[in-house]
Amino acid sequence: MTAYATLNPLAANINNLYLDYIGIIILLATIGVLIGTIGHYLIIGPNAKRLGKLKPEILRLNVLERFTHFVRMTSFIILAITGIAFAIFNVKNIGLTYDSAYKIHIVFAILFALSSLVSIVIWLKDSIFKTYDWEWFKVMGGYLTRKEIHPPSGRFNAGQKAFYWYSTLLSVLVIGSGYLLAYPEKFNLESLVWATVIHGISAITLMAGVIAHAYLGSFANPGTIGTIIHGKVAKEWAKNHHPQWYQEEIEQSR
Ligand code: HEM
Numbered sequence: 001m002t003a004y005a006t007l008n009p010l011a012a013n014i015n016n017l018y019l020d021y022i023g024i025i026i027l028l029a030t031i032g033v034l035i036g037t038i039g040h041y042l043i044i045g046p047n048a049k050r051l052g053k054l055k056p057e058i059l060r061l062n063v064l065e066r067f068t069h070f071v072r073m074t075s076f077i078i079l080a081i082t083g084i085a086f087a088i089f090n091v092k093n094i095g096l097t098y099d100s101a102y103k104i105h106i107v108f109a110i111l112f113a114l115s116s117l118v119s120i121v122i123w124l125k126d127s128i129f130k131t132y133d134w135e136w137f138k139v140m141g142g143y144l145t146r147k148e149i150h151p152p153s154g155r156f157n158a159g160q161k162a163f164y165w166y167s168t169l170l171s172v173l174v175i176g177s178g179y180l181l182a183y184p185e186k187f188n189l190e191s192l193v194w195a196t197v198i199h200g201i202s203a204i205t206l207m208a209g210v211i212a213h214a215y216l217g218s219f220a221n222p223g224t225i226g227t228i229i230h231g232k233v234a235k236e237w238a239k240n241h242h243p244q245w246y247q248e249e250i251e252q253s254r
Pocket of ligand 1: 060061069072073076077119123156159160161163164167171210213214215217218224225226227228
């Protein structure tokens with residue numbers, strides 16, 4: 001009897017389902033979100049375009065926030081490219097051997113884990129939901145209309161808080177399952193099958209969310225992308241997009 005045949009039938013079925021559909025799910029999820037963001041840009045358009053033309057003068061993200069975000073963002077992109085190469089096409093197609101691709105994946109996984117941990121801790125306080133966040137959800141942040149709507153928002157709006165929790169949960173799942181896969185000799189076959197499935201599904205779900213997040217932090221909201229580069233935003237940007245943050249933290253500290 002092979003080791004695979006001794007697997008619990010539920011784990012074996014889920015593994016087969018996963019192996020049969022993984023490529024197509026990756027493709028559909030990623031293409032779906034990409035088409036969604038392009039469609040949104042063409043049909044509804046960017047939010048408050050005029051705010052992107054103003055001079056950035058208020059510090060929004062400090063050096064630690066920018067540095068950890070940069071490491072998390074770049075390591076995530078490298079992990080996504082090598083991970084997709086492992087799962088659906090040969091790593092040779094991206095000019096690497098299996099060994100070098102594996103080493104790169106492990107090194108950037110460690111950087112992703114460390115930067116995720118720091119990001120999760122430093123942004124926890126800003127990501128706790130408040131009663132006024134409900135107003136943001138009721139109008140979906142104004143993203144479904146061409147009218148300029150700016151619902152109440154603290155340092156992070158309700159959508160950003162939701163993305164914080166979404167990326168936290170999925171980062172923990174992808175890192176935890178990746179740990180099992182990096183040390184297969186320490187775990188039994190059934191745990192490794194579950195780890196493979198959880199690793200793939202959480203990685204794909206995180207990729208789809210990150211595409212939407214990158215769109216919202218750049219093309220959809222002119223004047224925002226600078227926060228992860230130089231850290232600053234315009235005063236009008238802060239007043240319009242994050243009125244509670246502006247009143248409670250910026251105005252009072254001036
Ligand atoms: C891939 C390119 C990415 C771009 C262009 C991007 C862009 C941004 C921007 C502009 C902000 C600041 C928003 C503001 O000041 O209001 C931000 C914040 C944040 N980013 Fe990213 N990011 C990217 C990747 C990632 C990845 C891979 C993760 C995690 C896995 C991540 C997690 C976060 C979180 C949790 C925040 C704070 C909450 C939020 O703004 O949603 N980002 N990002």
